């Protein structure tokens with residue numbers, strides 16, 4: 001299944017613990033894909049452990065690269081974030097240039113999917129780590145989305161509210177300004193109601209922390225997305 005058809009994905013954090021039983025229920029939930037990624041304490045050991053365990057199931061699995069020290073072959077896709085609202089070029093393109101200098105000869109570009117991130121929760125780890133300018137006006141957030149699609153021609157624009165539920169009205173305005181770029185929404189989806197609300201707007205919703213905090217509610221987000229229809 002192509003990423004462009006994904007409506008729902010679970011994001012598993014290699015720095016956190018999940019039992020075999022819970023992992024099986026996540027992988028067999030009907031989600032369209034599993035993303036392995038997080039901001040800190042991401043080790044190759046943690047990534048490999050999760051990859052091996054998720055591979056027992058047929059669900060597609062993507063590695064979201066956040067550190068060059070924790071990349072492994074064996075994933076279906078590699079998601080490469082570039083933080084469009086970072087105030088440092090490091091997170092926008094410098095790390096990428098270094099990676100290409102060192103490993104360019106072995107990169108299978110057709111497996112790489114660039115994600116233009118716009119991080120909007122000022123207190124999340126990713127915002128702090130990447131020095132993201134989260135004080136954007138609505139107009140500026142929309143301009144970042146248009147930049148992603150029309151200037152950089154990125155396949156994915158990711159509205160990242162990690163740890164906090166975002167503003168559906170703003171997400172809808174962004175969606176209405178995108179023609180071809182896929183809109184990922186992630187942040188604070190802790191059950192079916194929020195999942196249905198955001199899935200009716202964004203192309204793909206990502207559910208992360210609630211897998212670890214409210215497991216049963218997190219699982220219900222899959223059915224909520226499948227039954228949701230665009231209402232905006």
Ligand SMILES: CC(C)=CCC/C(C)=C/CC/C(C)=C/CC/C(C)=C/CC/C(C)=C/CC/C(C)=C/CC/C(C)=C/COP(=O)(O)OP(=O)(O)O
Pocket residue numbers: 013037038039040064065066067068071072073074078080081082083091092095096097099100103106107108117124125126129130160162163208209
């Ligand atoms: C063998 C093989 C397949 C080789 C691959 C070849 C190769 C080397 C490819 C690399 C290509 C390339 C250009 C890579 C870029 C390298 C790189 C390090 C880029 C930087 C990426 C970046 C901007 C990371 C910033 C962090 C970020 C935006 C993470 C996103 C994930 C996120 C927000 C997770 C939520 O975090 P969490 O930890 O859960 O936080 P909470 O506590 O708030 O929940």
Ligand SMILES: O=P(O)(O)OC[C@@H](O)CO
Pocket residue numbers: 011160161162163164185186187188189206207208209210
């Ligand atoms: O952890 P939550 O808040 O669900 O966010 C999901 C994802 O967007 C994190 O990168």
Ligand SMILES: [Mg+2]
Pocket residue numbers: 013038208209
């Ligand atoms: Mg998290």
